[in-house]
Amino acid sequence: MTMTQDADGPRPAPTLEMVAALAGVSRATVSRVVNGSPKVDSELAQAVRKAIQALDYTPNRAARSLAKRRANAVTLIVPEATSKVFADPFFATIVQGIALHLADTDYTLNMVISSESKPEKTRSFLLGGNVDGVLVVSHHSGDHSWTHLSGSLPMVFAGRPFVGGNESYFVEVDNEEAACNATRRLVSSGRQHLATIAGPQDMPPGIDRLAGWRTAVREAGLPDGLVEFGDFTLASGAQAMQRLLDRNVPIDAVFAANDQMAAGAYTAIQGRGLRIPQDIAVVGFDDDSFATSVTPPLTTVHHPITELGKKMAETLVNLIEGRPAERVTRLPTTLVVRDST
Amino acid sequence: MTMTQDADGPRPAPTLEMVAALAGVSRATVSRVVNGSPKVDSELAQAVRKAIQALDYTPNRAARSLAKRRANAVTLIVPEATSKVFADPFFATIVQGIALHLADTDYTLNMVISSESKPEKTRSFLLGGNVDGVLVVSHHSGDHSWTHLSGSLPMVFAGRPFVGGNESYFVEVDNEEAACNATRRLVSSGRQHLATIAGPQDMPPGIDRLAGWRTAVREAGLPDGLVEFGDFTLASGAQAMQRLLDRNVPIDAVFAANDQMAAGAYTAIQGRGLRIPQDIAVVGFDDDSFATSVTPPLTTVHHPITELGKKMAETLVNLIEGRPAERVTRLPTTLVVRDST
DNA sequence: TTGTAAGCGTTATCAG
């Protein structure tokens, strides 16, 4: 009785050795063509490629990593705290950008959500030579508990770290400038009583967007006291807007530090029978799905989040491969004007 | 001149061999204690553990995988199409659940977003022995282009696959039953004119939730024609509600197939000066951040998404390790009653 | 119970 390949369990993947045999060359040669070495006879190369096709051969990553002392993998760290607050699409979108870029390289993306309870596990995973670089997306506060690793491993952050901003690699948009421009538009369209719903002041985006609003308001010679704070959630935006309205002072425009809070502001404004934009103009920040879902469609700052993720990945790969890389890359934003202003 | 360890480049990670030397045992023994083999003298074990501590040793995954012919890694596949539609937190949340569970195992999670353009790359990665199992979360339609791999590799799906539901492993909630219960509550609270904003009919959740609504409506002897469809986005929910209202027939309750569409329905309803719940009761599905952000807080079906992710991971690991695993696990839902009904 | 030694699939060095 002969062994036939039954459907019992996946048969082992073809190895480089098998390819070599089929092509009638040495393993070294196969390895060379697989890795695109220029110095290999083109006839042999053809033969090898044919064999690879025939066998549907894929190099074994583990063996490869072992031999090259390089994992060809990068890790995305998401602090557990951050991972719990995914009301906004920031995370998913940035991950998408990262994965999209990495798909064109031969780096693999692995994800860990780092529990603050036992960070050593994550730490030793990272330092155990299993990873060539690290991406940190902690939309949340300044908990960059990973900054210290940047001495041992290439790291790139999403957004300026709350601390250590002068040593770390990161990619962001110019939040202050973008907020300033958005606010200027409000001014130049004739609004006189500008308010803002600011984000948390322990997060760089919260800080910078408020600063941008202030700059624009002051340069217009207007008072800058109409500030209420939210935490980037829809509900907090609604509440902040209520507080603003409760002050009983004239308000004819409001800049919200993100679209979710802007959407919240909508409910508060419209709930009081006021009209957007006739009574109050609203501009947001992010240009996420809220911006178009809401009525009237929201004028907002386009935040290129996917690009941000791509750029993070690109920077990290450059770092890993010893190519020059920008320490801080700042992506451009644009104001997209819709019907709320 | 002697070499001192300067801060030039990360020093190589300690190896098992170094641990063995320090502890005065053979590598085999170290390997045994690392892998928790029972048959090792407890004194030696202590010594080894001490050495591991001292050196801050972490096993090299590549080497380990190579030796055991097992990657200790699972891959999460996100179809590119799916990844573009992240208005709702489903993706982030389920990933969180997966990562959370995996954190307690020694499986690594890697993510690929599979471009439909060149699926072979993904395919060969998966089949190249780099991964022990696959998780597929394609919230989107029935594009389970991966089902065919399930012969070669353990796979678990998020939600019942549109096709192949009888062979695949998957975890889901009983959408039909949940929708039915939610609708029954509307009936039992005295509502007579029930409408629904259904999801896309090429997605199992869309289909099942509509079916559940129908069942409840029919068993109450009420007409089941008040149906409009959306695509699970806020905007589509608003539009569907407009169409419903435009029919100019009495409506005193509506079941939306998810919370985002319910939120959209809110704007349409309140935009016409109708009150929730006095004029129209609303119930949603998912219990995501919208449910509490909205005014009045939304009565909705709690969808245990994090648990879903955890269960997916758990099932997959069981499958990989040859333990028994449920082919379909259905997680319980609960109706959380807030102020919209 | 512990150690020896033979792989695991690739890459890299070094002759030829």
Next chain:
DNA sequence: CTGATAACGCTTACAA
């Protein structure tokens, strides 16, 4: 330009 052959760091029979 090609082919032996020695690593790479760990696991695992097989001996002792």
